[in-house]
Amino acid sequence: MARAATTSDAFNAIAEPQRRKILVLLRGGERPVTELARDLGMTLPQASKHLRVLREVGLVRVRGAGKQRLYGLDASGLRPVHEWVGGFERFWSETFDRLDEYVRDLKQARQEEPPDDDDQ
Structure with a gap:
């Protein structure tokens, strides 16, 4: 092509x-x-x-x-480029939302862990 x-x-x-x-x-x-x-x-x-x-x-x-x-x-003249790239904004927003949720889950899991015997 x-x-x-x-x-x-x-x-x-x-x-x-x-x-x-x-x-x-x-x-x-x-x-x-x-x-x-x-x-x-x-x-x-x-x-x-x-x-x-x-x-x-x-x-x-x-x-x-x-x-x-x-x-x-x-x-x-950059409008077509902007519009095309803008189509990926939802993808990135959703990806970052999932990452934020994962980090929150990790923090919560660490807070809920019982203290390790070595820590006492």
Whole structure:
């Protein structure tokens, strides 16, 4: 089965760790590509390539500001990812509820144990 192009959806785009790092940096506000490249330790062409992918899937927007192009986060593009991950929230909640119940049962069992003869 052929893999979808990275520019086709947010899931494939954020599968790449450097792109996730870019999104984290952009949570703090708009930044030029030069700052992003510097902070991530990559070349300008590498950063530009990642930004192009993120822009094409709707996770990043760009605007001109004088001679610079500022990139900003467009979190609305993450909605499909958020909705998909949210589907697992019930699973994790139920798992943690079962763990809490198990820990309570262990504590209660320890409190109900008669003292050991060695403890006296």
